[in-house]
Amino acid sequence: xxxxxxxxxxxxxxxxxxxxxxxxxxxxxxxxxxxxxxxxxxxxxxxxxxxxxxxxxxxxxxxxxxxxxxxxxxxxxxxxxxxxxxxxxxxxxxxxxxxxxxxxxxxxxxxxxxxxxxxxxxxxxxxxxxxxxxxxxxxxxxxxxxxxxxxxxxxxxxxxxxxxxxxxxxxxxxxxxxxxxxxxxxxxxxxxxxxxxxxxxxxxxxxxxxxxxxxxxxxxxxxxxxxxxxxxxxxxxxxxxxxxxxxxxxxxxxxxxxxxxxxxxxxxxxxxxxxxxxxxxxxxxxxxxxxxxxxxxxxxxxxxxxxxxxxxxxxxxxxxxxxxxxxxxxxxxxxxxxxxxxxx
Amino acid sequence: xxxxxxxxxxxxxxxxxxxxxxxxxxxxxxxxxxxxxxxxxxxxxxxxxxxxxxxxxxxxxxxxxxxxxxxxxxxxxxxxxxxxxxx
Numbered sequence: 001x002x003x004x005x006x007x008x009x010x011x012x013x014x015x016x017x018x019x020x021x022x023x024x025x026x027x028x029x030x031x032x033x034x035x036x037x038x039x040x041x042x043x044x045x046x047x048x049x050x051x052x053x054x055x056x057x058x059x060x061x062x063x064x065x066x067x068x069x070x071x072x073x074x075x076x077x078x079x080x081x082x083x084x085x086x087x088x089x090x091x092x093x094x095x096x097x098x099x100x101x102x103x104x105x106x107x108x109x110x111x112x113x114x115x116x117x118x119x120x121x122x123x124x125x126x127x128x129x130x131x132x133x134x135x136x137x138x139x140x141x142x143x144x145x146x147x148x149x150x151x152x153x154x155x156x157x158x159x160x161x162x163x164x165x166x167x168x169x170x171x172x173x174x175x176x177x178x179x180x181x182x183x184x185x186x187x188x189x190x191x192x193x194x195x196x197x198x199x200x201x202x203x204x205x206x207x208x209x210x211x212x213x214x215x216x217x218x219x220x221x222x223x224x225x226x227x228x229x230x231x232x233x234x235x236x237x238x239x240x241x242x243x244x245x246x247x248x249x250x251x252x253x254x255x256x257x258x259x260x261x262x263x264x265x266x267x268x269x270x271x272x273x274x275x276x277x278x279x280x281x282x283x284x285x286x287x288x289x290x291x292x293x294x295x296x297x298x299x300x301x302x303x304x305x306x307x308x309x310x311x312x313x314x315x316x317x318x319x320x321x322x323x324x325x326x327x328x329x330x331x332x333x334x335x336x337x338x339x340x341x342x343x344x
Numbered sequence: 345x346x347x348x349x350x351x352x353x354x355x356x357x358x359x360x361x362x363x364x365x366x367x368x369x370x371x372x373x374x375x376x377x378x379x380x381x382x383x384x385x386x387x388x389x390x391x392x393x394x395x396x397x398x399x400x401x402x403x404x405x406x407x408x409x410x411x412x413x414x415x416x417x418x419x420x421x422x423x424x425x426x427x428x429x430x431x
Contacts, residue, residue: 103389104396160366166385200388264389298407302391305413306380313411322411 002117002132004069004091005039006082007032008100009050009060011296012121018056028064032099032121035128036066044133045069045089049081049098078105079112086113097132099124103199103260103299110156120260122196123149151233152261158232170266170338173230177270179341182223182240187212189237190225193257199299200239200258200268202291207255215242221254226271228262238262239271243278250325251279253289256300263299266336272307273333274341280328281343288325307333353423356401361419364393375420386416398422404429 010017013033016026036046048057048071057071070088072081078100086093094115100106101121110118119127127133130149155173162169182190187209194207216223226239239258245251253275258268279287289309293301304311309324335341354375361384362370370384379386386394391413395406404426406415415425 103392107393165367166365166387166390167382199392264387266387268388293411295405295408298395299388299392301407301411302386302395302413302416303388305416306387306391311411 001095002044002097003095004045004047004085004089005036005097005099006047006049006085007036007060008078008098008102008105009048009052009056011101012099013048013060013064018050018052018059025059025063028060029121031125033064033066035124036064038128039133040066042133045091047071047085047089048073049078049085051075051078077108077112079109082109082113082116097127101198101296103263117149119149122260148233148235155230155232166264166266167336170230170336173232175230175265175338176228177267177339178227179271179274179339180225180227181342182216182225184213184216186223186225186237186240187216190223190240193237193240193259194255197257197259198296199260200256200263200303201297202253202256202289202300204292204294204297220244224271226258226262226267228265228267230265235259235261239267241271241275243275245282245284249283249285251275251282251284251287251328253287256289256291260299266338268300268303269307270336270339270341272303272309273335274339276307276326276328277332277335278342280332284328286325287328288323290321290323293322353402353426354419357398357419357423360394360397360401364397365390373419375423376418378418379416379422391416398426402426402430 007013013029014026015029018025040046046066046068048060048068050056050073052073054073057068057073061068070085072084074081082096082098086096093113097117097119098109099119099121106118106120109116117132159169162172190212191207191209198204215221222243224241224243225237228235228238238261241253242255243251243253276287289304291300304324309326311322311324313322358371358373361373362368373384377383399405406425407413410425415422
């Protein structure tokens with residue numbers, strides 16, 4: 001059972017970055033505050049570990065209306081802040097959860113404090129119903145989500161102990177990536193991905209369900225979904241993209257998004273390779289991915305660079321945008337054996 | 345900050361790469377070995393961990409300054425990129 005949740009502030013408990021705000025600091029994130037308030041009502045403590053000056057903690061307490069049992073603000077490692085809080089509150093490391101939007105911080109903490117439950121904000125909105133946080137009755141759906149997290153921890157532990165390359169681990173885990181045309185039934189999950197994915201999202205904009213439904217039915221667009229499973233568990237629909245075939249023979253990926261749950265498991269690379277093959281088969285000369293570049297979607301920038309895309313800069317200084325593209329006329333990129341997809 | 349001679353930087357980068365990928369054998373990787381593609385197989389997850397640690401240790405924002413990430417061709421090109429910016 002979790003007894004204390006340790007929160008990051010920027011883009012997690014706060015809806016923005018505290019120090020970047022020139023005049024007014026960001027407000028509280030409504031989803032996270034609602035989750036935190038429910039947990040407080042169950043007797044679970046809250047604490048803060050943030051890369052910010054100490055006054056950020058007082059500010060967070062004011063805008064969230066929450067009480068914090070401990071706050072570590074500074075520029076050291078997050079795992080050190082967490083160890084300090086564990087010592088101050090005299091709580092066992094396996095009784096804490098840590099919530100941070102930043103992949104790097106989560107990796108650092110799960111490596112240094114392996115007993116802790118390490119969650120992204122996306123996880124946290126679900127986690128309120130997990131058995132780890134619920135002394136009372138737990139719904140079947142919540143139990144399933146809690147199990148998914150346990151599966152992920154087993155996968156992570158095995159991956160860490162595995163001697164060999166990532167691809168060897170993907171084969172060992174019996175990874176199955178399935179690429180397929182989207183149907184109307186996929187629309188709610190696609191909407192959810194458009195709202196919740198940041199690190200792997202080319203547009204950074206939420207798309208409403210009716211707009212997605214129209215795209216799925218549109219003859220001039222192809223909406224594709226990606227599912228992922230392996231021997232540790234089934235992650236279901238983890239990604240999607242929207243492609244527009246232009247009159248100039250170029251295919252444009254107007255939206256590309258993937259859940260951070262699928263990171264490091266070859267899914268984005270598989271989707272990009274499949275898109276290049278499909279564009280080639282469809283007679284296109286090039287494949288373009290317009291992308292709003294920010295420090296948050298660096299993983300997408302890496303995936304594009306690793307898949308042979310090159311960027312041309314565009315946009316304005318306020319909204320840095322770039323069009324990543326690659327020719328598709330040469331030999332097509334290979335698809336690993338664990339990918340099943342429509343002929344391309 | 346950071347700095348040091350290029351061989352020292354490459355040694356540190358090997359260390360960062362081994363930890364980001366969880367593969368000890370990459371401590372011996374040739375500095376000209378391509379980071380993307382088979383062999384090292386840097387991907388979006390391990391690449392993010394690598395670049396964040398580079399930012400922390402050397403104060404260089406590689407992804408922000410190099411949109412195409414050409415500096416990630418190999419440890420040698422990455423060390424050169426860091427050397428130019430942290431000098």
